[in-house]
Amino acid sequence: MRYIQGEDRSQSALFPLSLDELIPDDHLVRVIEAYISLLDFEQLGFDKARPKATGRPSYDPADLLKLYLYGYFQRTRSSRRLEAECQRNVEVMWLLGRLAPDFKTIADFRRDNSAAFSATCRAFVQFCRHAGLIAGELVAIDGSKFQAVASNRKHITPKKLKHQEAALEKRIARYLAQLDEADRGEEGESIDRSAVQATLRELQVKKANNQTCQVLMEAQGLVQHIVGESDAQKMRTPSGKFVAYNIQSAVDAEHCLILHHEVTQDGADRQQLEPMAKAAKAELQQSQLSVTADAGYSNGEQFQACEDASITPFVPPNRSVNNQGGGTEFFDRTDFKYEERSDAYQCPAGKMLTLKQMSKGDRIYQATIADCSVCPLKSRCTKASRRYLTRHAHEAAFERMELRMQARPEMMVSRRSIVEHPFGNLKQWLFGNGRFLLRQLKGARAEMALAVQAYNLKRAIKVMGAHQLMALMG
Ligand code: SF4
Structure with a gap:
C-alpha cells in the first residue's frame, strides 16, 4: 500500500492557476470585496480617503479595511499577525491584490480611524435594513464587560495609595535605622552604605510619586484610576472584578443583528436604556419602537423619557417593595x-x-x-x-411598566434569546475570551466597531447566503 501522494514541487503547469481560480464563488473574501466597493470612504471619514497629489503613495483605506474585516472574521486581530497573513495567506493575497503592508501601517490605520469604523457599522446597518434583514419590531438592549488592556495591578484608589505610602515609610524607616546602627558601629563593616543610600533614594522618589498621585486624585475627585489607561474602570463581572469597559448593544429581534453599540465607562447599566433606545430608533428611522432590557436598566426617569420619545420599554421595574x-x-x-x-x-x-x-x-x-x-x-x-x-418622582412610569410587564411576561424570554447570541459570538468567536488590544476609549471603540462589523457581516451571510448578499451589493 502507498500513501496518497502530493504534487511534485518542481512540477510546472502549462496553464498556471490564477489567484482568482483558487477562491470559491461564495467565499467570504468575495463578500468583503463586494461590500467594501459599496462604501464611500471620504463620506465615512477615513483618513487618506483621497490620495495625495504628490509624495509617496499611501495604501488605500479600502484595502486596509478589507484586511481588518477579514482578520476580525478569522479571529486575527493583531497587526503583526495580519502582516504575516498578507505574505502567506492566499485569501488575503486575493483580497488585497498581493499587497503586503507592514504591521505599523496596519496598526496606524486602526488607531487613526476609530470614528470611521463606527460610521461603517452604521452604513452596514442601513444596508441590512434596505435588504430586509432588520424588522425593527423589537429591540433588545444589553451590556457586557470586556477587559481592557490594563490589568488589575494598574488599578489605584486613594485607600490603596495610603497603604502603599505606609509600606514605603516602613521600609524607609528600616533602612534609616540600619544606617544609624552602622554609624554607631553596631553593624561594623557588614552593610554596604552606598547600596543602602541608593535604595533609600529610590524609595523616597516612590513615596514622593505616591503622594503626588494622592494629591492629584483628590484634586480631580477621582475614586479610582488605572495607570496607563485612564479611560478604563474596574468593573464587577460574573467572574470577578476587572479593569474593563461596559459594551452596550441594541439588537434587532429578527436576525440578532446589532443596530447600535456603545463603549461606555459606566460599570452599571442604569443610565443606558434611554440613550441606547433612542440611538436604535434613529438607526431604524421609525416613529415608534419597542425595546426590552433586564432589571439592571430599571430607571423611572428613563422609562418616562422613552415613552416621551414614542419608545415602549419592557423592563422589569427594580424597586424596593416598601419604605418601612x-x-x-x-x-x-x-x-x-x-x-x-x-x-x-x-x-x-x-x-x-x-x-x-x-x-x-x-x-x-x-x-x-x-x-x-x-x-x-x-x-x-x-x-x-x-x-x-x-x-417616586416617576412613580406613574413605574406603574405603567409594571402593567406592561404583567401583560407581556414573555418579553424576558425573548430578551435573553436575542441578546445572548451577539455577545456570546463577540466574546468567544471574535475576542477568544481575550481582552482589547488597544488602550483607552478611542482604541476600544475602534476594535469594537470592527468586531461588530464582522459579526453583522457573518450574520448577514448566514441568513441570506453569500451569493444573494453579493447580488444585493451589486
Ligand atoms: S397606622 Fe396610620 S397609616 Fe397605618 S393603617 Fe393605621 S391609620 Fe393608616
Whole structure:
C-alpha cells in the first residue's frame, strides 16, 4: 500500500492557476470585496480617503479595511499577525491584490480611524435594513464587560495609595535605622552604605510619586484610576472584578443583528436604556419602537423619557417593595391606594396620607398622628408615631411598566434569546475570551466597531447566503 501522494514541487503547469481560480464563488473574501466597493470612504471619514497629489503613495483605506474585516472574521486581530497573513495567506493575497503592508501601517490605520469604523457599522446597518434583514419590531438592549488592556495591578484608589505610602515609610524607616546602627558601629563593616543610600533614594522618589498621585486624585475627585489607561474602570463581572469597559448593544429581534453599540465607562447599566433606545430608533428611522432590557436598566426617569420619545420599554421595574419594615413586617406600598385627584394615598384603614414634602423630586406623604395613634392596624403599619410613604418622582412610569410587564411576561424570554447570541459570538468567536488590544476609549471603540462589523457581516451571510448578499451589493 502507498500513501496518497502530493504534487511534485518542481512540477510546472502549462496553464498556471490564477489567484482568482483558487477562491470559491461564495467565499467570504468575495463578500468583503463586494461590500467594501459599496462604501464611500471620504463620506465615512477615513483618513487618506483621497490620495495625495504628490509624495509617496499611501495604501488605500479600502484595502486596509478589507484586511481588518477579514482578520476580525478569522479571529486575527493583531497587526503583526495580519502582516504575516498578507505574505502567506492566499485569501488575503486575493483580497488585497498581493499587497503586503507592514504591521505599523496596519496598526496606524486602526488607531487613526476609530470614528470611521463606527460610521461603517452604521452604513452596514442601513444596508441590512434596505435588504430586509432588520424588522425593527423589537429591540433588545444589553451590556457586557470586556477587559481592557490594563490589568488589575494598574488599578489605584486613594485607600490603596495610603497603604502603599505606609509600606514605603516602613521600609524607609528600616533602612534609616540600619544606617544609624552602622554609624554607631553596631553593624561594623557588614552593610554596604552606598547600596543602602541608593535604595533609600529610590524609595523616597516612590513615596514622593505616591503622594503626588494622592494629591492629584483628590484634586480631580477621582475614586479610582488605572495607570496607563485612564479611560478604563474596574468593573464587577460574573467572574470577578476587572479593569474593563461596559459594551452596550441594541439588537434587532429578527436576525440578532446589532443596530447600535456603545463603549461606555459606566460599570452599571442604569443610565443606558434611554440613550441606547433612542440611538436604535434613529438607526431604524421609525416613529415608534419597542425595546426590552433586564432589571439592571430599571430607571423611572428613563422609562418616562422613552415613552416621551414614542419608545415602549419592557423592563422589569427594580424597586424596593416598601419604605418601612423591609417589605415583610409592615404593609407594602401596594397596600396604599393613590388618588390622583386629591394627590393623597388611602391607607388600609381608610385614612388619608397627604403630601408632606418633596425630596429630590420624590414626594413624601404622611398620615396624621391622630389617625395612627388610635388605629387597630398600627402594629402592621409602622413603629413610628405615624406612617410615611414615598412616591417616586416617576412613580406613574413605574406603574405603567409594571402593567406592561404583567401583560407581556414573555418579553424576558425573548430578551435573553436575542441578546445572548451577539455577545456570546463577540466574546468567544471574535475576542477568544481575550481582552482589547488597544488602550483607552478611542482604541476600544475602534476594535469594537470592527468586531461588530464582522459579526453583522457573518450574520448577514448566514441568513441570506453569500451569493444573494453579493447580488444585493451589486
Ligand atoms: S397606622 Fe396610620 S397609616 Fe397605618 S393603617 Fe393605621 S391609620 Fe393608616
